[in-house]
Amino acid sequence: MHRAKILHLIASQTPCDPVCIKGWVRTRRDSRNFSFIEINDGSCLANIQVIAAETLHNYDEIRRLTTGSAVAVTGSLVASTGKGQQWEIRATSVEILGLASENFPLQKKRHTDEYLRTIAHLRPRTNKYGAAMRLRSDMAWAIHAFFRERGFCYIHTPIITASDCEGAGELFRVTTLNPASDAADPKAEEAGNSRDFFGAEANLTVSGQLSAEMLALALGDVYTFGPTFRAENSNTRRHAAEFWMVEPEMAFCDLAGNMDLAESLIRSLVSFAMEQCRQDLDLFARFVDPTLMTRLATIAENTFVRVSYAEAVNLLSQSGHPFEFPVSYGCDLQTEHERYLTESCFRKPVIVYNYPKEIKPFYMRLNDDGQTVAAMDVLVPVIGEIIGGSQREERLEVLETRMRDQGLDHARYWWYLDSRRFGSVAHSGFGMGFERLLMLVTGISNIRDVIPFPRTPGSIEF
RNA sequence: UCCCCAGUAGCUCAGUCGGUAGAGCAAGUGGCUGUUAACCACUGGGUCCGCGGUUCGAGUCCGUGCUGGGGAGCCA
Numbered sequence: 001m002h003r004a005k006i007l008h009l010i011a012s013q014t015p016c017d018p019v020c021i022k023g024w025v026r027t028r029r030d031s032r033n034f035s036f037i038e039i040n041d042g043s044c045l046a047n048i049q050v051i052a053a054e055t056l057h058n059y060d061e062i063r064r065l066t067t068g069s070a071v072a073v074t075g076s077l078v079a080s081t082g083k084g085q086q087w088e089i090r091a092t093s094v095e096i097l098g099l100a101s102e103n104f105p106l107q108k109k110r111h112t113d114e115y116l117r118t119i120a121h122l123r124p125r126t127n128k129y130g131a132a133m134r135l136r137s138d139m140a141w142a143i144h145a146f147f148r149e150r151g152f153c154y155i156h157t158p159i160i161t162a163s164d165c166e167g168a169g170e171l172f173r174v175t176t177l178n179p180a181s182d183a184a185d186p187k188a189e190e191a192g193n194s195r196d197f198f199g200a201e202a203n204l205t206v207s208g209q210l211s212a213e214m215l216a217l218a219l220g221d222v223y224t225f226g227p228t229f230r231a232e233n234s235n236t237r238r239h240a241a242e243f244w245m246v247e248p249e250m251a252f253c254d255l256a257g258n259m260d261l262a263e264s265l266i267r268s269l270v271s272f273a274m275e276q277c278r279q280d281l282d283l284f285a286r287f288v289d290p291t292l293m294t295r296l297a298t299i300a301e302n303t304f305v306r307v308s309y310a311e312a313v314n315l316l317s318q319s320g321h322p323f324e325f326p327v328s329y330g331c332d333l334q335t336e337h338e339r340y341l342t343e344s345c346f347r348k349p350v351i352v353y354n355y356p357k358e359i360k361p362f363y364m365r366l367n368d369d370g371q372t373v374a375a376m377d378v379l380v381p382v383i384g385e386i387i388g389g390s391q392r393e394e395r396l397e398v399l400e401t402r403m404r405d406q407g408l409d410h411a412r413y414w415w416y417l418d419s420r421r422f423g424s425v426a427h428s429g430f431g432m433g434f435e436r437l438l439m440l441v442t443g444i445s446n447i448r449d450v451i452p453f454p455r456t457p458g459s460i461e462f
Numbered sequence: 463u464c465c466c467c468a469g470u471a472g473c474u475c476a477g478u479c480g481g482u483a484g485a486g487c488a489a490g491u492g493g494c495u496g497u498u499a500a501c502c503a504c505u506g507g508g509u510c511c512g513c514g515g516u517u518c519g520a521g522u523c524c525g526u527g528c529u530g531g532g533g534a535g536c537c538a
Contacts, residue, residue, distance in 0.1 A: 029497050030479060036497050049498080061473090069489090107473055108499045114475070114530060170536090178538050208508095232536055233463060324534085335534075388538065433483045433538030458529095 001074060007043035009077055010087055010358055016074035019089060021048065023068045024125060027108055035062055037094070039073065042124075045131055045279050047436035049080065059139050061096055068100030069127070079345050086377070101193060109213060113449055117406075118455055120462050128287065131280035135273065136438055142272040143246055143434075146265060152221040152248060157208030159227065162200055170231035172201035172241075207431060210363075210416055213392060216249035216427055217419050223248040224432070233457050234298040237382065237446040238396075238436060242455040249429035255365075255374040258352050258428035262378050262387050263304045266349065267433065271300045280444075287442025290382040295381060296441070304349040307341075309372065310332075313350050314344060314461045332359045335384055342379040349380045362402040364390040365426075377428070389430020396420040 001020040009019060023041030029037075034052045037048040050073050052062050075091040082088070105119050106126060116123040123129040145155065160174050169266055176197040193201045208224040213220045228245040248261060273281060274296055285292045292440070306314065316327040316337050321344070323333045333352070342350045347436075353376040354367060364373035378387035393399045403410060410417060438450040449456040453462040 010527085027499065029495090031497065034496085036500090038498080062466055067515055080496090082498070084505065102489055104488095105472070109474070109487055110499090111473065117530090217510060229537080230537075234536060235463085235532095236534080236536090237532080239537070243538070385538065431538060436538060 004050045005043035006046065008087075009048060010044070010046050012077060012087060015078050015410045018074055018079045018092070018157070020072065020074045021089065022072045023070070025065050025067055025071060025100075027067060028063075028065050029163075030063060034039060035059075035065075037062070037065060037071070037073075039071065040130075042130055042132075042134075045127060045215075045283055049082070049085055050075070050091050050094070051088055052091045052223065056094060057090065058094065062094050064105060065096065066100045068104035068106060069096065070097055070100075071232065076122045076264045085144075087164060096135050101399040106407060113446065117448055117454075124452065129449070131394055132442060132444060133439070133452065135165060135277055135280050135442055136277050136450060138277050139273065139441065140225070140434070141271060141439060142269055142276075145263075146268055147221075147223045147248065147345060150221065152223050153219045155212065155214070155215045155219070155222045155224055156226065157205065157211035157215075157224050159205055160198075160202050161205045162202060163200070171206060172231045174202040174223060206230055207245070209249070209429060210430065212247055213416070213427065214247040214419055215425070216251045216429070217425065221248070221250045223456075228354055237448075240435065240447050240451060240454055240456055243447070243451070244434035245395065246434055247429060249427065251425055251427045253354060253391075253428040254426055255376060255428060258389055258430060259304075259306060259376055259390060261351065261384075262376070262389065262432070263349075263351070266380070266386070266437070267274050267300050270296050274300065279394075284442045284444070289445075293444040295443075297382065297439075298348055302348050304351050304378070306351045306353065307348045308354045308356070309352055311354065312341060314420075316340065317379045319345065330356055330358065338377075338379045338384050339381075342384070343381045347381070349378060352377050352379065357402075360390070362399070363392050363410060366398055366402065374428075378430075382445075383436050384441065386436045387430050387432045388429055389428065391426065391428040394420060394426055396424065396425045419422070 001018065003022050004019050006021060009016070009021065021041060023039040023418055024039040026047050028035055028037050028038050035052045036172055037050040037052055039050055040047045052059065056062060073089055073091050073096040074093040075089045077087055078090055080086060080088040087202050089287060090347060106122055111126070116126065116129065124133050131217065144154065162274065177195065193199070196202070207228060207229060208226065214223055224245075224247045225243060226244060229242055232239065243287050248260070250257065279293070310329065312333065316323070319340065322341055323334070323336055323340070325336065327337060341352070342348070353374070354372040355375045356371060357364070357366060357373045360373045360375050364375045374387055374391035377385050380386050395403065396417065399417065403413065435447045435450050439445065439447060442450065444450050448456060
């Protein structure tokens with residue numbers, strides 16, 4: 001018989017007979033002649049209540065059903081006579097598919113996030129993590145829809161790369177060489193990378209940007225959305241060694257157009273979540289972050305503030321706020337500065353643009369003042385930096401000079417420089433951390449809790 | 463990598479001044495009941511993170527290691 005999803009049954013307008021659901025027991029309450037069983041199948045936050053009468057042939061087994069057990073229930077969907085729910089299923093059959101032993105680690109009470117991380121393989125069976133995973137899926141679809149509506153081409157840039165996107169962080173090495181046997185063989189040491197699989201040093205990607213630029217300069221508007229790796233020893237609640245990044249890249253687009261797209265992306269994704277993910281979002285608003293809904297509404301309904309780096313430094317130094325790190329022109333903004341701007345100064349998202357060239361990588365376009373580059377960071381309350389991007393340097397000579405200044409070898413970037421030799425045009429793009437977006441939308445404060453199986457320094461269980 | 467905090471029953475936690483281990487939930491048994499993280503009674507359950515030290519005596523104090531968390535740097 002067709003397996004119905006609980007999501008659809010609880011939205012039903014009429015009784016329905018017969019129906020079949022399959023899912024996992026959340027709790028069982030026994031009465032004299034029957035039992036209440038709450039089933040969740042992951043299709044939505046809500047459970048459905050099943051009435052299992054003592055007349056069922058396996059009622060003895062049903063009364064021993066434990067939390068976490070898998071069952072298939074057939075019966076009729078009828079109006080509930082109890083209070084908490086509109087519909088319930090009067091079972092004609094409760095088939096036990098897989099019993100959970102009594103040491104099932106998820107109890108019906110609240111667990112700490114720290115404990116749930118130690119059982120990451122089971123935590124999606126909880127309300128909070130089930131909701132987080134559904135939201136992750138919905139937001140991924142919303143991102144694709146956003147770009148598709150605007151005519152962007154979804155491109156796939158390599159996971160294994162030879163070049164690093166300079167300045168983006170430490171790299172994970174990819175190799176088929178065996179370090180133990182190589183160490184014992186001095187000749188192997190000498191031969192080095194040429195013996196390796198690719199005949200050169202290879203790493204996991206830290207950004208698809210350089211490749212994406214090449215495709216933007218052919219297809220116009222493109223974006224990547226995929227995994228990204230940073231081997232930084234960062235121990236914070238908003239960094240992971242493996243995360244997903246959304247990277248649009250647009251030909252014939254300057255910094256202003258870039259900021260427009262970034263703002264429009266975040267606002268429409270937040271609106272989408274508020275409209276389409278109501279039930280799951282309500283859970284976060286109730287149990288995770290009571291200020292969530294007002295913060296999301298503020299983001300969706302207001303234009304973002306745009307201030308230049310120079311204006312931002314002025315605002316900060318004149319604020320009178322006692323910062324741990326003093327502000328001065330030429331220094332990169334510290335976390336406390338970024339959060340002050342977005343949380344105290346403006347109380348909404350802020351885009352800071354035109355940073356001093358010394359603190360930004362070579363590919364960002366040099367402004368006419370010769371001192372700043374056309375970079376922009378989008379800062380949002382609580383999370384801080386969620387997007388970093390720039391207009392790219394399209395002038396070959398200027399790009400080569402900047403690479404020389406930063407000590408980069410032109411030869412290694414020959415293909416990148418080629419794009420500036422053959423029909424170079426103004427183009428821009430940015431990177432948005434997908435998990436940081438999820439943290440923004442759910443109010444979940446640790447990046448490890450919006451990733452099913454997070455990778456952080458010293459942690460690769462599961 | 464640096465700074466700070468924590469580690470006690472399966473889970474969440476309490477444990478006073480250093481004096482020999484407690485609660486709720488979970489589990490087991492029984493009862494009651496259209497219940498809503500159901501309820502009531504009883505039962506079982508401990509390497510107090512590891513190692514070393516101080517002390518007549520350490521869950522408690524000191525040192526050290528490990529693990530987890532928060533903050534900083536780096537960034538998305």
